[in-house]
Amino acid sequence: MKPSKNITWVKLADSIEQIPFNENGLAEIEVKGKKICLANHHNNLMACTSKCPHAGGALSQGYLDALGNIVCPIHRYKFNMLTGRNVSGEGYYLKIFSIEIREDAVFIGLEENKMFNWLK
Numbered sequence: 805m806k807p808s809k810n811i812t813w814v815k816l817a818d819s820i821e822q823i824p825f826n827e828n829g830l831a832e833i834e835v836k837g838k839k840i841c842l843a844n845h846h847n848n849l850m851a852c853t854s855k856c857p858h859a860g861g862a863l864s865q866g867y868l869d870a871l872g873n874i875v876c877p878i879h880r881y882k883f884n885m886l887t888g889r890n891v892s893g894e895g896y897y898l899k900i901f902s903i904e905i906r907e908d909a910v911f912i913g914l915e916e917n918k919m920f921n922w923l924k
């Protein structure tokens with residue numbers, strides 16, 4: 805039996821409008837001292853680590869393609885922000901996070917064990 809994931813929900817903002825997205829619908833924020841990239845694709849909010857798993861490109865400086873995949877600004881590898889899959893086929897995996905938009909605020913879900921190891 806797999807252990808269940810222990811998710812901690814951290815408030816990001818009171819609403820989507822408060823998140824400082826750039827003209828490409830991307831923003832870099834800090835949560836628990838670490839940087840995370842947020843993407844707003846037609847009001848669908850997605851989140852991933854801020855650095856590209858290939859060579860550390862700043863994903864918030866990239867852009868979203870028509871399908872909502874994030875494209876790294878350095879070598880243009882593409883990642884599905886719902887699965888983390890490297891859809892341009894280079895075999896990398898992007899760490900993604902759950903986002904919940906509740907009535908009163910926007911939250912990000914951090915997996916406690918894995919996440920807090922990653923945050924160190």
Ligand code: FES
Nearest residue numbers: 856859861876879
């Ligand atoms: S650093 Fe992102 S694709 Fe190379």
